[in-house]
């Protein structure tokens with residue numbers, strides 16, 4: 001029962017081969033097998049969003065995917081945002097707008113927002129609010145997170161490019 | 164919690180998946196997007212011995228329109244429907260993309276599938292309501308080939324469908340266009356499953372209302388149609404004032420016809436008053452969608468108007 005499986009995962013552009021139990025979730029594979037502990041894990045059943053990563057460019061819950069299901073897919077985690085150790089513009093915007101306090105929800109919020117802005121660069125405040133509602137934050141009250149994402153969106157996609 | 168151990172098999176084709184289900188027997192389960200099955204496994208409400216992963220079957224992914232209507236492959240994600248730009252889909256079934264934002268949250272919709280929702284058979288799932296509203300046909304494939312199940316024969320009760328354990332749901336088909344339809348619902352927080360949901364589709368011909376369909380979630384073990392209320396959907400005009408009266412009467416009839424239960428989310432009386440509010444709202448939104456289609460403009464419903472009853 002539960003024979004280990006070999007999977008090939010592409011995480012932040014690097015291919016990894018892992019031997020995992022089928023019940024290993026993607027978030028546990030990232031954290032325990034690949035030691036990429038930037039991705040957090042909270043509820044383990046899809047409601048909190050702490051584990052949000054990008055799968056093929058779209059935000060997804062890493063606790064609601066088995067590592068074996070991620071074979072052949074491109075995973076991006078929060079570590080991909082600052083490969084050279086410098087904060088990217090979205091991370092800097094979270095700092096500037098007080099978009100975090102304890103930081104537990106932050107990796108998930110960042111990847112959620114990166115996924116949103118990649119798909120809808122001109123997203124307005126209402127859209128940002130609706131998407132940010134996917135993830136729980138116990139500290140900030142959300143306003144400052146929405147501010148941070150909105151400011152980054154405006155900087156990346158100036159007014160004249162918005163339709 | 165962590166799911167209990169299981170063996171994992173990746174299907175390479177529909178035939179391969181059906182072979183695996185036959186070989187592994189009743190303890191095996193299909194996994195598509197995993198957005199319902201994985202939480203159930205994490206809570207250990209489900210402990211399948213084997214998972215047959217159909218997630219890689221590209222042949223079951225996508226939407227297309229032909230003479231038989233709109234076909235949606237079982238593995239098409241909620242997000243693919245939400246972002247669909249095919250003019251034939253948007254002209255015939257604008258209610259489908261427009262309803263997707265009610266399903267959980269974006270990161271759920273990117274993995275969760277249309278077929279998974281329907282096969283799971285949650286009475287509150289938006290896809291169960293939409294298929295019920297629009298007389299969809301559910302296409303199942305088993306060892307003996309394909310069979311088509313009308314939605315009226317598909318949802319049998321609490322999380323129970325007509326799908327057999329060794330069958331795959333391969334396609335959801337909407338035979339007839341429904342350009343004048345809307346879905347609305349009420350939940351305590353956006354993204355939660357609804358307490359009550361309502362959907363309305365109107366038959367508008369030459370400026371008059373000639374009939375329509377009303378479907379409700381949250382009032383029974385499976386989504387229901389309300390013929391008593393549908394019978395009232397006639398009017399000689401599409402003027403907003405007159406239609407408002409028609410929808411109010413239909414909403415009252417719907418509230419009188421249902422027999423919801425009490426639970427921690429709301430009493431039977433509360434649910435009936437939600438039915439009244441939501442049927443009326445969905446009716447108005449469906450007729451607004453209709454005018455927008457007639458004017459060849461996209462249907463604009465103010466974002467804030469969607470949430471509160």
Ligand SMILES: Cc1cc2nc3c(=O)[nH]c(=O)nc-3n(C[C@H](O)[C@H](O)[C@H](O)COP(=O)(O)OP(=O)(O)OC[C@H]3O[C@@H](n4cnc5c(N)ncnc54)[C@H](O)[C@@H]3O)c2cc1C
Nearest residue numbers: 046195196197198199200267275276279280282288289332
């Ligand atoms: C936090 C959260 C909020 C959510 N909110 C909502 C909501 O508001 N509304 C809503 O509708 N849904 C909601 N969902 C569920 C989501 O929509 C799921 O995508 C959907 O219910 C199941 O689709 P899936 O592809 O993930 O199926 P899976 O979880 O993979 O499978 C579900 C069930 O269907 C079976 N199955 C799947 N595909 C097939 C097939 N092709 N043939 C035969 N059997 C099959 C599986 O064996 C399993 O029993 C939510 C989920 C989460 C985690």
Ligand code: FES
Nearest residue numbers: 042043044049063
């Ligand atoms: S840990 Fe994945 S959503 Fe909570």
Ligand code: FES
Nearest residue numbers: 101102137138139
């Ligand atoms: S900053 Fe503490 S949970 Fe969001």
